[in-house]
Structures are given as C-alpha cells and as structure tokens.
Amino acid sequence: MARRTRFLHAAAAVGLGLASLGAATPAPTAPASGSSSARFDFHGDVPAFLRSLPDSLGNKAQLSAIVSALATAYPKEFQGLETGPGNRVMVRAAGGKFVFDDSLSKTFEERLDHPDIEDMFHDLYPLTNPTDRLPRDFDPGRVRVEDFFLALYGASESAVAANCVEVDFCGSSVKFNKRCGAADALRAVAVDLEKVFAQKPALRVYVQKLAGTFNWRKIAGTKRLSNHSFGTAIDLNLDKAAYWRWQKPEQLETFSRKDWPNEIVEAFERHGFIWGGKWWHFDTMHFEYRPEIIAYARDKGPTVAPR
Ligand SMILES: [Zn+2]
Incomplete structure (x- = not known):
C-alpha cells in the first residue's frame, strides 16, 4: 500500500511541476512564454532525424538509441517527436502521442502497470543464445505501453x-x-x-x-x-x-x-x-x-x- 501511495504522490508532483514550468521551446534556452510545443518530423532518414534533435530534449544518448530503434522497427508508423509543457518529450506514432519519459522512479510492478516509452527498454534483450538463468525481475520486452x-x-x-x-x-x-x-x-x-x-x-x-x-x-x-x-x-x-x-x-x-x-x-x-x-x-x-x-x-x- 505504501508503494502505491508513493507512486501516486510522485505522479501528482510531476503534474504540479508541469503546471509551474509552463511552456518551453526546443532550443537549449530557458522556457519561453507563448510557445506551447515544438515538433520534430521523421521523414525516413534516421541519422538526419537524430541530428535535428536539440540537446535540450534531455539524455540525448538514451533518447537517440530509443528513437533510432522505433524508427527502424516502425519506419512507416513512427512520425517523430514533440515537446510540450515543461519540455516533456512525446513520441508520435500511428497518429498517437506517447510520453517518452515521465521522470518517475518506479518499482518493477509500477513499470509494468504504468510504463512510459523509455520503460519498454529498461532491460536489454539478450541476443546471444542459449540463455541459462536470469536475475530476478529481468523481463526484457515485457513492459508495454x-x-x-x-x-x-x-x-x-x-x-x-x-x-x-x-x-x-x-x-x-x-x-x-x-x-x-x-x-x-x-x-x-x-x-x-x-x-x-x-x-x-x-x-x-x-x-x-x-x-x-x-x-x-x-x-x-x-x-x-x-x-x-x-x-x-x-x-x-x-x-x-x-x-x-x-x-x-x-x-x-x-x-x-x-x-x-x-x-x-x-x-x-x-x-x-x-x-x-x-x-x-x-x-x-x-x-x-x-x-x-x-x-x-x-x-x-x-x-x-x-x-
Ligand atoms: Zn503467448
């Protein structure tokens, strides 16, 4: 029960944070008023798309690796990124928008029940075979938005x-x-x-x-x-x-x-x-x-x- 409460509390805190931060531009500058979002469209060229992303989007290496995987896997469906209030990054795909990183620290169960896109890549799927034993709660790909x-x-x-x-x-x-x-x-x-x-x-x-x-x-x-x-x-x-x-x-x-x-x-x-x-x-x-x-x-x- 305590765990659940902590998660809800964290979610509420992020909500407040967004409200107080207001809108942001994609440029590596302080949030500017009047601009609610920026869009980065994917046109089929993964390296060019990654180069178009500003550093202000956060952990660029992790974002680039995940965006590259999504664009490679779903070249027709992946449409790009968008930033919203608080510079929150959204993934655009198949006409929908999905939170890339909600900034919450989650338990294993919370990650399964309330994942963001980044959480889907939490455990690195092992491509070598065979696989013997695995560490507790290592479930690559079991987290799904x-x-x-x-x-x-x-x-x-x-x-x-x-x-x-x-x-x-x-x-x-x-x-x-x-x-x-x-x-x-x-x-x-x-x-x-x-x-x-x-x-x-x-x-x-x-x-x-x-x-x-x-x-x-x-x-x-x-x-x-x-x-x-x-x-x-x-x-x-x-x-x-x-x-x-x-x-x-x-x-x-x-x-x-x-x-x-x-x-x-x-x-x-x-x-x-x-x-x-x-x-x-x-x-x-x-x-x-x-x-x-x-x-x-x-x-x-x-x-x-x-x-
Ligand atoms: Zn099955």
Whole structure:
C-alpha cells in the first residue's frame, strides 16, 4: 500500500511541476512564454532525424538509441517527436502521442502497470543464445505501453480482427496482424523454421499443436492486455511449454532455458520477435513481434543475459 501511495504522490508532483514550468521551446534556452510545443518530423532518414534533435530534449544518448530503434522497427508508423509543457518529450506514432519519459522512479510492478516509452527498454534483450538463468525481475520486452500498441495494431478487438490475415505457419493456418510488417515477419520465420526442420526433423514438434495467436485477452492475473490481443504473438506447442505461474516461486531462481533449441529462438529473433523464455517470468511457448526491442538490442552490440 505504501508503494502505491508513493507512486501516486510522485505522479501528482510531476503534474504540479508541469503546471509551474509552463511552456518551453526546443532550443537549449530557458522556457519561453507563448510557445506551447515544438515538433520534430521523421521523414525516413534516421541519422538526419537524430541530428535535428536539440540537446535540450534531455539524455540525448538514451533518447537517440530509443528513437533510432522505433524508427527502424516502425519506419512507416513512427512520425517523430514533440515537446510540450515543461519540455516533456512525446513520441508520435500511428497518429498517437506517447510520453517518452515521465521522470518517475518506479518499482518493477509500477513499470509494468504504468510504463512510459523509455520503460519498454529498461532491460536489454539478450541476443546471444542459449540463455541459462536470469536475475530476478529481468523481463526484457515485457513492459508495454498499451496505447502505443493499440495505435499500431487496432484500437479494439474488432479493429484488430479486421487487420488480421491468415498466415501459413509450418503446416497450420494462423491469424496474425498485417500492420507494421508483423504477418510478413511471421511468414519469414516459418520459411526459416522449415530449413531448420529439414536439418533437424525432431524439432518440428515445437510447432505442432500451436496454442494460439490472436486472442483479445488480459494477461493472467493482471489488468494488462496480452500482446495476443493485437495479433502479434504466437504460442507454440503447449506440451513443450514452461510458464512461471506453473512453478513454485523458488524454482524461478534456478530455471534454465538452455535446453530450448537455439535454432527456433534465432529464427524468430532474426525477424523481429522476442522470446518469452528470456524473461525471469518465463513463458517459453510465447514469441511476440517486437521489432523495436530487437532493433535496440542489435544497436547495442552482442548482448548476453545478465546473471
Ligand atoms: Zn503467448
């Protein structure tokens, strides 16, 4: 209860701060009156866009890395940045605006429940395989700004359903969202997996009895929408799955992902998917299209899971 109170208090403090600071210009000068916002439009050239951003936007290195990942992952949907009152930076994408950094210090749970765009990149997704144990609460990609994905993929169940197409996936037909290249990425994964299975037929069992793709639902035990709601996640064979909620809490500490086939994980990662197996709160049948998380990790160089 104390934690919750602290968060609300912090949120209120930021609100007051914004009101007292007033408007700001994007130039590295003191806030000027009369100017409410500045816009920085993205026209498809990531380096040129980054050069156009003034230093006054805050931690330029972190902002640039995240903006670069978003622009690389969603080149048609990412529209640029905007500054508002208090020089607060907003990300513009798919017609929406999303707070880049709310300046709040958050607990793990607060980050899941009240994330800003920057929070989505809090844990660096490890691109090296295999992954063994992970440190407590290390969940790269599990933080999601829900409104961002609603803007990208459809604002309601029926809107997402209308954006879903059938994808032939390793002998099954599944529904996947055609926006942001998600369905095409899943098709590309399937092509790569067929090459893997040609070499190692025993691995095909992982894509048999698929546990599902598009399904508008909350994540078990939370109020947050699963990315299955957006038609951008696929669950493989339930018989091969390990899920943190099925384990005793002490087993999360010692859970190893090393027995999971690298070839399958890498086929997905190559095309912009993250694996739920790389979370402390693991969900090993779950793959989710998150090209911004993969782009950010690639940009940081070879990333190994922390211990
Ligand atoms: Zn899933």
